[in-house]
Amino acid sequence: MALLPQRFAPEQCEAVTREVLAAHRGQPGALLPILHDIQDRLGAVPPELLPLIAEDLCLSRAEVHGVVSFYHDFRATPPGRQVLKLCQAEACQSMGVKALTAELESKLGLPLGETREDGSLSFEPVYCLGNCACAPSVMLNGELHGRVDAEEVLALLAEQGAQA
Amino acid sequence: MSEPIKIFVPRDATALSLGADKVAKAIVAEAAARGIEVQLVRNGSRGLFWLEPLVEVATPAGRVAYGPVKARDVAGLFDAGFHEGKAHALGHGLTEEIEYLKRQERLTFARVGITDPLSLEDYIAHDGYRGLKRALGMTPEAIVAEVTESGLRGRGGAAFPTGIKWRTVLGCQAEQKYIVCNADEGDSGTFSDRMVMEDDPYVLIEGMTIAGLAVGATRGYIYLRSEYPHAEAVLLETIARATAAGYLGDDVLGSGKAFHLELRRGAGAYICGEETALLESIEGKRGTVRPKPPLPAIEGLFGKPTVINNVISLASVPIILDKGGAYYKDYGMGRSLGTLPIQLTGNIARGGLIEKAFGITLRELLYEYGGGSVSGRPIRAVQVGGPLGAYLPESQFDTPLDYEAFAALGAVLGHGGIVVFDDTVDMADMARYAMEFCAVESCGKCTPCRIGSTRGEELLSQIIVARSEGPQPGRIELLKSLCDTMLGASLCALGGMTPYPVMSAINHFPEDFGVSQDSAEAR
Ligand SMILES: Cc1cc2nc3c(=O)[nH]c(=O)nc-3n(C[C@H](O)[C@H](O)[C@H](O)COP(=O)(O)O)c2cc1C
Ligand code: SF4
Secondary structure (H helix, E strand, C coil), rough: CCCCCCCCCCCHHHHHHHHHHHHHCCCCCCCCHHHHHHHHCCCCCCCCHHHHHEEEEEEEHHHHHHHHHHHCCCCCCCCCCEEEEEEHHHEEEEEEEEHHHHHHHHHHHCCEEEEEECCEEEEEEEECCCCCCCEEECCECCCCCCCCCCCHHHHHHHHHHHCC | CCCCCCEEEEHHHHHHHHHHHHHHHHHHHHHHCCCCCCEEEECCCCCCCCCCCCCCEEECCCEECCCCCHHHHHHHHHCCCCCHHCCCCCEEHHHHHHHHHHCCCCCCCCCCCCCCCCCCCHHCCCCCCHHHHHHHCHHHHHHHHHHHHHEEEEECCCCHHHHHHHHHHHHHCCCCEEEEECCCCCCCCCCCCHHHHHHHHHHHHHHHHHHHHHCCCEEEEECCCCCCHHHHHHHHHHHHHHHHCCCEEEEEEHHHCEEEEEECCCCCCHHHHHHHHHHHHHCCCCCCCCCCCCCCCCHHHHHEEEEEEEEEHHHCCHHHHHHHHHHCCCCEEECECCCEEEEEEEEECCEEEEEECCCCEHHHHHHHHCCCCCCCCCCEEECHHHHHCCCEEEHHCCCCCCCCCCCCCCCCCCEEEEEEECCCCCCHHHHHHHHHHHHHCCCCCCCHHHHHHHHHHHHHHHHHHHHHHCCCCHHHHHHHHHHHHHHHHHHHHHHHCHHHHHHHHHHHHHHCCCHHHHHHCCC
């Protein structure tokens, strides 16, 4: 899976947004698909774009902001080049994900929920990846891995980092 | 050799999460190096997850299973002649004869793990689209009657009779009606929706098309959670193929009836699994819960009459139409009819998917199928029905899986997910987590849930810190009263059922809360 580019110039962001808006013209309830498309391409939904989206959909800026901030997926800034999601839900808890979280936080030098300053890695909690019979599970750059331990996660990160 | 040997390596997300792609590559490379002609099929998963990646080889006697196979095992498997079905340490004989699978009753999951999920030809060769073909010759009333006859109750959690819901929508006059598939599957311990979508997607497409014919809806939406990228890819591909082949579109199989299907991706909000919040979300709004009435059946998506059903409910429709409601109804017990895809997860030796008629007990599932905990320690608690489901202690393991039997215990079957915990679990911490989850995922519309969950989390944190100092009757009383308020005064089941895991934990495992067994009152 391609890793997300870090930053775009404002003109580029605007151009992408206009393209996305045009592609969804006339689609009923288009806001979520629009936000997803923008984030898929820019890595984030930069707040500067909200007026443009609001205007196009005849919504108030507050309404669009309300939607963007409601959903856990949408982010204002792009994530790290690698994104490691660690499931925190019950099935993974039953297999010791709390201890695994602590171990990874210390080995990665990165608290869960944060991105490294150099933008190399985001470490995020997730609540269920649907792999509950093979807990604990992680999703690394969109790929699912089951029955992991800290060593394996670090090896996967290194392998993916080398490929990037 | 004339015919290439058919070798199956699953493409289900769980199999992939355990290295199935590497195994597939190794098999192709090894076969080429040995000059053996193989045809690699990427099938779905049989749901025997402790054996994944489960590689199968087609032999004249049937498909032979090997697993769990790692890429490094592949050369050895070829050395042993696995491509001719010969014995190997990883071999399990004929797949269909493996006890775990053999003793199931697979109706909804009849094809899962057997076929190539992307192949429409394979789907049809395995009885696919027979239900739709029969439905095309029936009146809408007759289709609804067949589904009512089957006794099918919604598999998404609330267990409402599907036939009655459809009849309401059929009875509405409107220029546009909708079928919405709830594919949000947010509960921890559940993956059966995901398996259907990844491993037998056409059955869902067919079920939704039949639902459209039954109620007069020409548009359908699948609302899929964003945590399932593999399912999304499979659905997009298969919707395109079904459309190209005339199974979807303006003129379904030349019947003159239209049915269009669109996939919508959620954005990481558990509450969007609640049906009215889901509709708000498709409409492009914040996923907050709508008060009922009006029912979605009468005023649903974009204000129009809407059938909203879970993936498994809809995927059960084709076999009901094909074999008849009476056939389906023959499985099960009491008012829980048909089969339930049970998901055995967490700390369990043989986790996986088990489709059985209602009525099997938890104990049979945990020990005969599951083989006990994977840690080898005693099983102390199981949570059934997702994060809003109660925790059950060993004394309740003989409960049969039946909606009413669970309700009698103050528990729920929900989506059929079972999460197993061994004796290292801290039940006060699990209760605290239930409140935390509710606080994170609350839609914020009503006070008992929005504020109550945060207060509950604080209270449980205090109880956990202070429990070593002895009983804290004041705090426990306060927690019980808070749960009572949430239970009685929340607008939807997120706030209204979070007390289930919390109170069941206190009632059955009081010692974890610093309360002695006998001072805790039985529920
Ligand atoms: C907080 C909450 C979350 C829910 N999540 C789901 C879900 O992920 N999938 C689902 O099918 N139903 C879910 N439901 C149940 C739906 O509201 C609804 O009952 C179901 O989609 C109806 O379909 P069915 O009758 O086929 O089960 C949830 C309900 C609540 C209150
Ligand atoms: S109970 Fe919670 S999730 Fe449900 S409507 Fe109230 S605030 Fe929203």
